[in-house]
Amino acid sequence: MSIVNIIRNIMPKMWFPFYNSFFAKLKVKENLVLFESRGALALEGNIFRIIEELQQPCYRHLKCVLSVRKQAFDDVEKKVKNYNLKNIRLVKYSSILYYKYLSTAHYLVIDTSFPGRFVKKEGQILFNTWHGSPLKKMGRDIEDCREICRMGNVLRNLVQADYLLFPSLYMEEKMAGAYMLENLYQGEVFHEGYPRNTVFFDEEKTLEMRKKLDIGQKKLFVYMPTFRGEIGNIRDVEQVNDAKDFLYELDKHLKDDQIFMVKFHPFVSKAIDFTGFEHIVDFPKDYDTYDVLSACHGLVTDFSSVFYDVAVSDKKIILYTKDEEEYKKERGLYPQDNLPFPKVTSVEELAKELNNEEIIDRSEYRKRYASFENKDATSKICRHVFLNEKCCNSVKYKGNGKDNILIYSGDLCKNGITTALLGMLNSLDLNKHNYYISFRQSIIWDYPERILKLPKECGIIPISSEMNASFLDLVAQKLFFKYGMKNIFVKKKFDSQYKREQRKHFHAMKFSQVIHYNGYERYVIAMFQRFDCPRTIWVHNDMVQEIKNKGNQNIHLLRDAYASYDRVVVVSDDIVEPTVEISNRRDNVVVLENLHDYERVLEKGQKEIIFDEPTVSNVSRQRLLEILDTNYPKFINIGRFSVEKGHFRLIDAFEDFYEDNKNAALIIIGGTGKLYDKTLEKVNESPAKDNIVLINCIDNPMPILKSCDLFILSSLYEGLGLVILEADTLNVPVVACDVNGPRGFMKKHNGTLIESSKEGIYKAMNTFVKEGIATMNVDFKGYNEKCVENFEKFMDCNW
Known part of the structure; x- marks a missing residue:
């Protein structure tokens, strides 16, 4: 990473102490309005029209501020002067002054989202107009799992809004569905037109703009294609060349009474010399996009949602979609059936089509795609929001009447906790409650495909940013x-910072209960502790041993959390006592055994053995198959490469066994661990190295497990050890070291417990060869039914 990039990453965080101080100490100013348009990169669309409307005398009491990024400052400043906008101050985005206004403005008006560090204060009114009807798939509907991972900031900026604006039934359906608003959003939804579209109802403004553009009686067509890719990418150079070729070819076909005005991405526009064209011109920077569109005869676009806006008028709309299938595959589009616009694929x-004057009737189309558009939308919206005149058509969502339950999953990596979570979710009736799965974007970012494991019935709420930590917070x-200090300063600071974080991510979301299922991660443990609804934390392991052997948990935090969470769920009887030892509280500890998705294990056991792309092994797949195909003893262990799994003593025991059994094999499979x-x-x-197989990161170890003769749980301690259930499901005998976690399950189901030592493991290997070890043959159907029953009772209990 270059020094410039390092500085860019550090600079925003330098203002955290100021922002935290502003948030905590400064009062909200009743007449202050902070606007942000297109991520502070422009003054466009709805935000522009609202600011323009606020020039009316009845809004003189308001002080308006617009945040603008450095690279856009000059252009926005010119536009403000060109439109003679008064009472508007420009402030540089992410500056100290910006954070002051972000903390003190009574009204916050955006068309996208504020940055991840934004925390909405009590007394602030957030109005999110959004920036257009969605053509590309949004939120939960996106097929790209990485895009879903980073939807959290947009989601919270929508859910925390006091007002949302949907100009059509179509937009409401897509946005509410993609961002799960029906059951999460508590605010008011305006069924009004987009402020930027009111210009299409104003004939006087249209004529005025045509004069300013000096186009006389010529027919003006505006071309607004979407931009593909990222700046600097080779494909973007190709896009510039394609654009040039397209324009040179089209210019030959245009008539003298036609003007073809092009609004490319600035990266593309700067690379094109428009003086070389006879009928083609660049889009003017001095005017608002929609003012120019109001003056045009028609619009040409591909996959830009601007056609939804222009369609409120009777202007001609042409869809130039030469690469439609490729674009659909890349981005994903919502189905658009029977659009009343012609499609073309060649110059x-x-x-x-530019010469075809026919306009297809749009009356039916507008009922769905322009349902609430009207000429007075801007005026009504501003009076409603800023003057408290309840003049907008609006609704509030009632939800489906079910409880909202938030579950923090952790990083969804391949381990027992994730297996247990997925087993639970796949066994529950997910239609009984509204379940939402949360995870930190930062820890799942490199492995976004993990979210594909989650049931489609579950909502997703990514935690989009990390802590706004000041020096005193740290x-x-x-x-x-x-x-473990808890004096007045520490207690007050510690409590306030995590309350602030909880508010940042989940403000305005109403949950009947929250569950920290992962049970790890300081940040989330402390944050979920601050919810004002029933809180549950899961304990998947003997945390006393975790702290002693790995030091990956904080005793002071766990003691505080286990004592204050309403319920502390442990996954086996064996780890009740270590949990109580930490918290000194027994009345809130509940035992809920992990569900076991045995049907999926059986299904996966039937599949072919495959080494995935990230799989690492000390043998080839072919060599592994040869080992599994022998009749000699094959011992297996599956568990992350971590100290508590006891792999070293397992290897030591196998070395002793190997001395008299040269053809035996030991297979150790791990998914994570250091x-x-x-x-x-x-x-x-x-x-015995030639007879020991190590495999790291294999997506489906079940066919390997199924081909082995004995599963050995060599762990020093466990929560339960779900893999012993998987082995028994595949009819593989199991032995487990007599330690907390598996002990209770093995005894209950007549399993074989062995001494927790190298000698105990060695003895078990010999016993298996000489006498055999029986499988437990657990009735997992009955086991799961009981687990589901207990879980449902737990969820439905009177808190």
Whole structure:
């Protein structure tokens, strides 16, 4: 990373102390309005029209501020002067002054979203107009899992709004569905037109703009294509060349009474010399886009949603979609059936259609796609929001009457916790409640495909940003996490910062209960602790041993959390006592065994053994198949490469067994963990190295497990050890070290427990060869039914 990029990443965080201070100490100013348009990159569309409307005398009491990024400042400043906009101050985005206004403005008006560090204060009114009807898929509807991972900031900026604006039934259907607004949104939805579209109802403005453009009686067509890719990409150079070729070819077909005005992405426009064309001109920068559109005869576009806006008028609309299928595949589009606009795919067809005066009737189309558009929309919206005159048509969503339940999943990596979560979700009646799964965007960003495991019935609420931590916040954290201090300063600071974080991410979302299912991660443990609804935290392991052996949990935080959460769920009887030892509280501890998706295990066991792209192993797939095809003893362990899994003592025990059983094999499969390299070193130094297989990161280990003779759980401690259930499902005998976690399950189902030592494991290997070890043959159908019953009772209990 370059020094410039490092500075760019650091600079916004430098203002956290100021923003936190402003948030905590400064009062909201009743007459202050902060606007942000297109992520502070422009003054366009709805925001522009609202600011223009606020020039009316009845709004003189308002002080208006517009945030603008540095690279857009000059252009926005020129536009403000060109339109003679008064009472509007420009402030640089992400500056100290910006954060002051963000903390003190009574009205916050946006058309996209504020940055991830934004926290809505009590007393602030947020109005999100959004920036257009969606043609490309949005939110939960997007097929690109990475895009879904980063939808959290947009989602919270919609849900936390006091007012949303949907100009059509179509837009409301898509936005409410994609962002799960029906059951999450508590505010008011305006059924009014877009302010930017009111210009299409104003004939006087249209004539005035045609004069300013000096186009006389010529027919003006505006071309507004979408931009593909990212700046600097080779494909973008190709896009510029394609644009040039298209324009040179089209210019030959245009008539003298036609003007073809082009609004490309600035990157493309700067690369084109428009003086070389006879009928084609660049889009003027001095005027608002929609003022120019009002003056045109027709619009040409491809996949830009601008056609929804222009369609409120009777202007000609042509869809030039030469690469429609490719674009659909890349971005994903909502189905558009029976659009009343001609589609063309070549320059010749486009030129022909430009000369066709026929306008297809749009009356039926407008009922769905322009349902609420009207000439007075801007005036009504401004009076409603800023003068408290309740003159807009609006609705409030009633929801489906079911409880909203928030579940924090963690990083969804391939481990027992994720397996248990998915087993639970796949076994529950997900239509009984509205379930929402949350995770931190930052920790799942490199593995977005993990979210594909989640049931479609579940909503998704990504946590889009990390902590807004000031110096004093960090001091309080240090004193608490390291020393367990809880004096007045630490308690107040610690509590306020995590309340602020909880508000930042989940303000205005109403949940009947929240569940920290993962049970790890300081940030989320402390944040979920601050919800004002029933809170549950899951315990999947013997945390006393986790702290002792791995140091990956904080005793001070767990003691505080386990004592204050309403329910602390442990996954086996064996870890009740270690949990109580931490919290000194027993009355809130509940045992709920993990559900087991045995049908999926059976299905996966039937599949072919495949080494995936990220799979790492000390043997080839072919060698593994050869080992599995023998009749010699094959022992297996599946568990992350981590100290508590006891892999080293398992290898030591196998070395002793190997001395008299040269054809036996040991297979160890891990999905995560930091000890793979060290385990590999140990294997390479072992006399039995040719008979020990290590596999790291394999998507489906079940067919390997099914082909082995004995599963050995060598762990030093566990929560339960779901893999013993998977082994029994596949009719593979199991032995487990007699430790907390598996002990209770194994005893209950007549399983084989062994001494928790190298010697105990070695003895089990010999016992299996000489006497055999029986499978438990657990009735997992009955087991799951009981687990589901217990879980449903738990969820429905009177808190």
